[in-house]
Amino acid sequence: MPYDINTILKKPELYKETGIPFWDDEHISKQMLKAHLNSEYEGASRSFAFIDQSVKWIKALVPSAEYPQLLDVGCGPGLYAERFAKAGYHVTGVDFSKRSIQHAVSSAEEQGLDITYHYQDYLQLALGERFNLVAMIYCDYGALSQSNRQRLLQRIYEHLKPGGRFLLDVFSMKKFAAFAERQTWERCPDGGFWTEQPHTVINGNYRYCDNVTLEQIVVLTQSEVSVYYLWTTYFTPESLIEEALAAGFKRCGVFSDVAGTTYSQESQTIAVLLEK
Incomplete structure (x- = not known):
C-alpha cells in the first residue's frame, strides 16, 4: 500500500x-490491560505501592464514614476501586474500555467486593444517582480538550451531592x-x-x-x-482551579500528588480537592 x-x-x-x-x-486493549496490571510500569497506572499509599491518604482526608458513596471516573481495571471498597467506601466505577471493565467485574467477584461498574463514556456520564466523593486519578483530565473538560466538570458536578468532594490530578508545567x-x-x-x-x-x-x-x-x-x-494539557494550580471555579466548585486543597505530598513547583503533578 x-x-x-x-x-x-x-x-x-x-x-x-x-x-x-x-x-x-481487540489487540490494543489487551496490551493496555497488561500495562495497567504491571506494577513496575507506570505508563497506564501508578505502582501498586503508590496506589496503596494514595488510598490510605484519601481515606484520612475524606473519610468513608462521612463520604460513603464514591465514584471512580476512568476506573480502568479497578485498581483504585478495589482498594476504595476495602477501605469502606461504597464504590461505583466508570470506564470506556470494555476489556478493563470486564476485568474489573471479574476481579471484584473473585474477591467478594460489592463494586458497581459501568461501561460508559464519562463525557456522557448519566448514572441517575449522586455521590459524596468523586475521584479521577492519573491525569485523565488533561487528556481532554478545553470544551470536553468543561463538559466533564459539569457532569461531575451534577453527580455530586451538596458538599460532595472531587479529587483529581493533572500534569504540571514542570x-x-x-x-x-x-x-x-x-x-x-x-x-x-x-x-x-x-x-x-x-x-x-x-x-x-x-x-x-x-x-x-x-x-x-x-x-x-x-x-x-x-x-x-498541563496546568498550574491557578489555571486548574480557575477551570473548577468556573464550573461552580470550591477549592479545598492543593497537593503535589494524590498521596498528599505537600505542593511544590518542582512536582511533576498537581492534585486538587474540590467541593460542590
Missing part, C-alpha cells in the same frame, strides 16, 4: 481527535518544561503494542500553545495506516 509520508506526518490542529476507539481494539519535540521510528517485525502484525511505528512529539503537547503515533502495516493522538 503506498503512503504519502508528508500527509501522514502532518502536524494536526489542536485537539484533533483520533477517531479510532483504540481502547476497545512536566511540560521537560517535554522535547522530536520524531522517532521503530520497526516491529514481530508485532508490538499497537498491532500483532509486522509494522513500523513513527512517533512525533509536538508542543502546542504554551501548555499543550501531542504524542502522535503513526502505525504502518502492509495494508493500512493508523494514526493515534495522545494529547496532554
Whole structure:
C-alpha cells in the first residue's frame, strides 16, 4: 500500500481527535490491560505501592464514614476501586474500555467486593444517582480538550451531592518544561503494542500553545495506516482551579500528588480537592 509520508506526518490542529476507539481494539486493549496490571510500569497506572499509599491518604482526608458513596471516573481495571471498597467506601466505577471493565467485574467477584461498574463514556456520564466523593486519578483530565473538560466538570458536578468532594490530578508545567519535540521510528517485525502484525511505528512529539503537547503515533502495516493522538494539557494550580471555579466548585486543597505530598513547583503533578 503506498503512503504519502508528508500527509501522514502532518502536524494536526489542536485537539484533533483520533477517531479510532483504540481502547476497545481487540489487540490494543489487551496490551493496555497488561500495562495497567504491571506494577513496575507506570505508563497506564501508578505502582501498586503508590496506589496503596494514595488510598490510605484519601481515606484520612475524606473519610468513608462521612463520604460513603464514591465514584471512580476512568476506573480502568479497578485498581483504585478495589482498594476504595476495602477501605469502606461504597464504590461505583466508570470506564470506556470494555476489556478493563470486564476485568474489573471479574476481579471484584473473585474477591467478594460489592463494586458497581459501568461501561460508559464519562463525557456522557448519566448514572441517575449522586455521590459524596468523586475521584479521577492519573491525569485523565488533561487528556481532554478545553470544551470536553468543561463538559466533564459539569457532569461531575451534577453527580455530586451538596458538599460532595472531587479529587483529581493533572500534569504540571514542570512536566511540560521537560517535554522535547522530536520524531522517532521503530520497526516491529514481530508485532508490538499497537498491532500483532509486522509494522513500523513513527512517533512525533509536538508542543502546542504554551501548555499543550501531542504524542502522535503513526502505525504502518502492509495494508493500512493508523494514526493515534495522545494529547496532554498541563496546568498550574491557578489555571486548574480557575477551570473548577468556573464550573461552580470550591477549592479545598492543593497537593503535589494524590498521596498528599505537600505542593511544590518542582512536582511533576498537581492534585486538587474540590467541593460542590
